Amino acid sequence: MRKLLFLALIGISTLIIPFSVFAQEPQTGETIEDDSQVKYIVGAGLVFVIIMAIIAGRYRKKFFAESLPIKEWTKVEKEQVRIRQDGKCAKCQKPPPARWEYHHIDGDRNNISLENCEGLCPNCHSIETHE
Structure with a gap:
């Protein structure tokens, strides 16, 4: 997971597209274009x-799937x-041998x-499950 995060951080510089931030001068009301590094x-x-968020979502999905109570x-x-x-x-209409x-x-x-629900002997249940 650390490796994935590190690779993602390295790729950030290629993902960021420069954009302009516009603001208004408080006294004159003129539009100011700012191309600073803050963006x-x-x-x-x-x-x-x-x-x-993507990493957390995948973890949460896996965690909750494993922790759901089985009915x-x-x-x-x-x-x-x-x-x-x-x-x-x-x-088979025979009494189950053990359980x-x-x-x-x-x-x-x-x-x-x-x-x-139907009760089966282990042999019939094995056959029924694999059909």
Whole structure:
């Protein structure tokens, strides 16, 4: 990230386009054109702020994507699914050997309704997930 920032700062001088600043003389009201170096500093500051905003936006997007809570069914809801399926896998109709796995029927992980949940044995869940 430092390297990117350093390269961006080096390129600032090529990005800044000279512009004129106009002001009015307080006593006469005449327009004064000023071509001082201040505008380059302001332009460089603006470019720096834009670059930092882009970097911060990318970091924020990555951070929030990783920290979003994953929605899942509660223990009570999982038990209701097992009861609904009479303790059998929804695909092979055999009782799971060790543990249950729960599958989103429509493939949408945010849809955690009971109608979208089916209990599978690990083998059937593996097959269902890779189809």
